[in-house]
Amino acid sequence: MKNTILIFLVFFSCFVTAQKVSEKEVPNIVKSTFLLSNPDQTNVKWEKEKENYEASFKTGKTERAMLLDSNGNILETEEEISVKKLPAKALAYVQKNYPNKKIKEAAIITDAKGTITFEAQVTSIDLIFDKQGTYIKSIAD
Template identity: 45%
Template sequence: MKNVILFAAIAITSIGCAQSKENKEVPKAVKEAFQKGYPNTKVDWDIEKDGFEAEFKMNGKDASANYNKAGHKLATEIEIKETEMPAKALTYVSTTYPNKKIKETAKITDDKNVVTYEAEVKIDGKICDLIFDASGKFLKLHKD
């Protein structure tokens, strides 16, 4: 009998958790904003602390767009080749982290049309994003 009660309690808890995940769907306003900006584009959604991230392909490259809960696009990030990074940024990485290889690079455009660049590097066993302004000046280090 104890096993039946324990099983029932686990089943009820699992159903409750599944329902709470379903309630965290992407709001209609966010989906509509994405559709308007990127019509007929296949998208995978991630729920983030401050909003939602749409992951998709743009011109054959990995891309993402971040939206707040009201559907306002905050930023777009698109994968670029390392050679498309500002030269000053590449020099910074090679001199500051001489034994580190850049794993991924991206161009980020925020909602005010400000462009920044991101270089992903593994530092002390952790994936880190080095952020640069449009001219290649180092701005900050973001650890995942």
């Protein structure tokens, strides 16, 4: 019984963290800000993450995302990159701490202040590194 409750709680917390929403559920100010930065985007997938909105889209073959608050302020942007573009120190960290595991995806993230971090997805964990490749934290996917 405890396992069933635990599984339910984990599933529910994942659902609460990010929910798909239709474009009409996204506030106009959020959509307007997004379109000003990405005027040619028409195939956008929206998710609600707590009180924020994430727009996922492609530019050419590159996956991108933009996180905005409910007032239309851009909180961060994320761009898929080749694993080879991760800082060497980040790659070394993954090899040492996750032997025999591959990095599934990599991304460069820029926050509202212009701070750059890198993300490496290993198994179902996102590892976050600073610009130099120093490990910052792990986020369960």
